[in-house]
Amino acid sequence: MVHIVGKGGANYVLALDNDKDFLYRVCIRGRSLRENNLSTVNNYHYALEVVKPHLEQFMCGMVLVEVPLSDSLLQALNGKVELWDAPAVTCLKIPNMVPAGSISYTVDHFTKVHIGDGTVVWEFKPKWLSGNGKYCRNCTLNLLRGRTSLSYCYAQLLDPTQAGPILDSVFAEIDVPQPFIEDMEAYITKPCSVLQRLRAAQEQVDVGLEPLGQSDTSASPDQCLSMTLKDVTCFVSWRKDAPPVAVVVDLDMKPASKCTYWAALQQKLDSFRPQVHHITAPPPRPGN
Numbered sequence: 001m002v003h004i005v006g007k008g009g010a011n012y013v014l015a016l017d018n019d020k021d022f023l024y025r026v027c028i029r030g031r032s033l034r035e036n037n038l039s040t041v042n043n044y045h046y047a048l049e050v051v052k053p054h055l056e057q058f059m060c061g062m063v064l065v066e067v068p069l070s071d072s073l074l075q076a077l078n079g080k081v082e083l084w085d086a087p088a089v090t091c092l093k094i095p096n097m098v099p100a101g102s103i104s105y106t107v108d109h110f111t112k113v114h115i116g117d118g119t120v121v122w123e124f125k126p127k128w129l130s131g132n133g134k135y136c137r138n139c140t141l142n143l144l145r146g147r148t149s150l151s152y153c154y155a156q157l158l159d160p161t162q163a164g165p166i167l168d169s170v171f172a173e174i175d176v177p178q179p180f181i182e183d184m185e186a187y188i189t190k191p192c193s194v195l196q197r198l199r200a201a202q203e204q205v206d207v208g209l210e211p212l213g214q215s216d217t218s219a220s221p222d223q224c225l226s227m228t229l230k231d232v233t234c235f236v237s238w239r240k241d242a243p244p245v246a247v248v249v250d251l252d253m254k255p256a257s258k259c260t261y262w263a264a265l266q267q268k269l270d271s272f273r274p275q276v277h278h279i280t281a282p283p284p285r286p287g288n
């Protein structure tokens, strides 16, 4: 049997009954199965050749596999795929970061927590960590979209003086072990943490970036990469007395045609009031 365990605008994440250790990510953007299969192949190469050099060891392992069409696979993709013009579905096979038997909690739009036997898996979308000295893009967009109940921001979590209170706030409603919070506070502010790596990657790409123009109709490859790095999902797996293990997923290439949408949103944010500013400490020096 095939189960849908995640739905995004462009992808489904599927689980197969006989394979609990892996998940299967399929593209559902197009009507034609062959077209979607090709997008999955392109995303695979993009992740490995373009994104991986920026994420180094945090890159999620992935392989391309062909899963033959079955009744339950047809049923899972029905309503998305309309043209069954290929004999198999091309999938990105990725490790399942959530141990079998875990209980999952959705904290909000950006955060989920999966609690298993002695393990906590923290799943989160950090979004924009590269500030370029302007307002906080995450918090200002939350206000623009009416998400006023959020009490934290992942860009602020980069500040070692704020990490403790922010983690307390993220996990306030969930019964996680206290050592988990303490270990995450110690981990997340280290230069070697996944969040710090992601910030460095975003800043590295953004430093040479031309601003999006209102009249541009196609984004540059670096503008697309910048958007990919700001839309990833991180998984940090914790077990008491063991170092945390982190991986980054959702590394698809963004369509260059989204340029006009990105530019319009940027303009809206630039003129939106109030804009949110954080006073952040400088990043920790390597070796600390």
Ligand SMILES: [Zn+2]
Binding pocket: 136, 137, 138, 139, 140, 153, 154, 155, 156, 276, 278
């Ligand atoms: Zn913020």
